[in-house]
Amino acid sequence: MNFDDTPQEAAFRAxxxxxxxxxxxxQFEQELSKASLGRIRLSNADIVEVGKAWQKTKAEGGWACLTWPKAYGGRxxxxxxxxxxQQEEGVFGKLTQPFQIGEGMCGPTVMAYGSEDHKRNYLPKLASGEQIWCQLFSEPAGGSDVAGLRTRAERDGDDWIVNGQKIWTSGAHYSDFGILITRTDPTVPKHKGLTMFILDMKSAGVEVKPIKQANGMQEFNEVFFTNVRIPDSQRLGAVGDGWNVSLTTLMNERLSIGARLATGFPELFDYCSELITADGPALDDRAVRSKLAHWAVKDSGLKYTSYRAVSALSKGQRPGPENSIGKLVAGSMLQEIAAFAMELDGAAGVLSDPAEAGAGGRFQAMLLSSPAMRIAGGTDEILRNIIAERVLGLPGDIRVDKDVPFNQIPTRGR
Known part of the structure; x- marks a missing residue:
C-alpha cells in the first residue's frame, strides 16, 4: 500500500x-496538548461547551462528520x-470527545436502520454539535453479555413503556438523545427478543446518576427508566431484530475506539527522552530502550491495522470483527505504559497532583482510567472470543443458553 498523498489528497490536506x-x-491548544486519556479537561472552560462551539464551526465549514452524506450534515x-x-485537526480533535459516540456509533446505526425522517431530523443536528447522543447498552446484571439485558419495553398502543436500568453510559449526563436496546419478548432466546429505539434523554421517567471515577472524572453514568414512553415511530429496525441492529453499533464502536484510542506511547517516548533517573538518563538504560522498542512496534502495528480498516471502508465494506484487534491491543498497551512510567518515577509515581507529578500527572491519570478502557466497548475476553471465532475461524465457546427462552434462563447459582 502506498501511504503518500495523491495530488487530490494533498490538495484536501492543504x-x-x-x-x-x-x-x-x-487559546486551548497548550492545555489540550498536555491533556491525557483519562483527564481531558480545561481549567477555565467547560469542555462540552467548547466542543460544541468547535463542532459548529467545523459543520459550518463542511468539516464535521466528513464521511456522512451532505444531506445529513456531512461532506x-x-x-x-x-x-x-483527523491528522490535521491534531490536538483539537480532543474537543470532539462528547460527539464521538454520536458520530462513530449512533449516527451510522440511524443511517442503517432509521427512516428518512429520522435521518433528516436527527443527523444534521448531531453533526453540527446542536445535539449530543449516547449509547444505552450495558446493564448491571448483564456484564459483557449485551444480549443478557433485562430492560423491558412493553407495547401500549402506538407507544412502548420502558422500565429498567443501564450502566456505564458515557456522556448520558449531557446527552440529548440516545439509542436504547430493550427486551420486548422474553419468551424467545435472548438474541431474538430485542428491539432498538431512539430515546429522548429528557423524557419523563429517565433519571441519570453520574458515577464518580477513581481519576476524579464523572464520564460514566447509571440511567434508570421508570414507565418511560417511547413512540413506536422512534423504533430502529423491526421488532425483535434489535440484536442485528446492535451489531452495526458494536462494529462501528470497535472501529471508532480502536482507531482513536490513545496508547500513551508518544507521551512515554518524550518523557523517557528527558527523564534522568538515579542511574542516569533513562534512555541509557537498555531495559528502557527494549521496552520502548517493543511498544514502538505495537504502536506501528496499530497504525497500519487501522489503515487496513480504512481501506476496507473506502471499498464500501462494513466494519468487521477484525476491528476488535485494535481496541484489544491499545487497551492493554495503555495500562502497561502507564504502569511502566510510574515505575520509572519511583516514589514520585504515587503523586497525582498535576502541579507536582512528573509529566503533569498524565501517566497517573492514564493508569487510573486504563481499567475502563479494557472494559468499555467489549472486555478483553469478549474481544478475544470475537477474534478467535469470527476472524480466525476457531471453534466457538459452548453456550448452553443459546437456544433457551430468555425467561427460562436461571438468574442465580444453586
Missing part, C-alpha cells in the same frame, strides 16, 4: 490545514479524507 489554522480555538468525503482531517 484545505484542512488552512481551515484548522484559521478557525481552531488556539460526502472518503474514509481516507477523514483520516487526513
Amino acid at each position: 484545505q484542512a490545514r488552512a481551515f484548522v489554522a484559521a478557525h481552531a480555538p488556539k 460526502g468525503a472518503s474514509p481516507i479524507e477523514k483520516v487526513i482531517w
Whole structure:
C-alpha cells in the first residue's frame, strides 16, 4: 500500500490545514496538548461547551462528520479524507470527545436502520454539535453479555413503556438523545427478543446518576427508566431484530475506539527522552530502550491495522470483527505504559497532583482510567472470543443458553 498523498489528497490536506489554522480555538491548544486519556479537561472552560462551539464551526465549514452524506450534515468525503482531517485537526480533535459516540456509533446505526425522517431530523443536528447522543447498552446484571439485558419495553398502543436500568453510559449526563436496546419478548432466546429505539434523554421517567471515577472524572453514568414512553415511530429496525441492529453499533464502536484510542506511547517516548533517573538518563538504560522498542512496534502495528480498516471502508465494506484487534491491543498497551512510567518515577509515581507529578500527572491519570478502557466497548475476553471465532475461524465457546427462552434462563447459582 502506498501511504503518500495523491495530488487530490494533498490538495484536501492543504484545505484542512488552512481551515484548522484559521478557525481552531488556539487559546486551548497548550492545555489540550498536555491533556491525557483519562483527564481531558480545561481549567477555565467547560469542555462540552467548547466542543460544541468547535463542532459548529467545523459543520459550518463542511468539516464535521466528513464521511456522512451532505444531506445529513456531512461532506460526502472518503474514509481516507477523514483520516487526513483527523491528522490535521491534531490536538483539537480532543474537543470532539462528547460527539464521538454520536458520530462513530449512533449516527451510522440511524443511517442503517432509521427512516428518512429520522435521518433528516436527527443527523444534521448531531453533526453540527446542536445535539449530543449516547449509547444505552450495558446493564448491571448483564456484564459483557449485551444480549443478557433485562430492560423491558412493553407495547401500549402506538407507544412502548420502558422500565429498567443501564450502566456505564458515557456522556448520558449531557446527552440529548440516545439509542436504547430493550427486551420486548422474553419468551424467545435472548438474541431474538430485542428491539432498538431512539430515546429522548429528557423524557419523563429517565433519571441519570453520574458515577464518580477513581481519576476524579464523572464520564460514566447509571440511567434508570421508570414507565418511560417511547413512540413506536422512534423504533430502529423491526421488532425483535434489535440484536442485528446492535451489531452495526458494536462494529462501528470497535472501529471508532480502536482507531482513536490513545496508547500513551508518544507521551512515554518524550518523557523517557528527558527523564534522568538515579542511574542516569533513562534512555541509557537498555531495559528502557527494549521496552520502548517493543511498544514502538505495537504502536506501528496499530497504525497500519487501522489503515487496513480504512481501506476496507473506502471499498464500501462494513466494519468487521477484525476491528476488535485494535481496541484489544491499545487497551492493554495503555495500562502497561502507564504502569511502566510510574515505575520509572519511583516514589514520585504515587503523586497525582498535576502541579507536582512528573509529566503533569498524565501517566497517573492514564493508569487510573486504563481499567475502563479494557472494559468499555467489549472486555478483553469478549474481544478475544470475537477474534478467535469470527476472524480466525476457531471453534466457538459452548453456550448452553443459546437456544433457551430468555425467561427460562436461571438468574442465580444453586
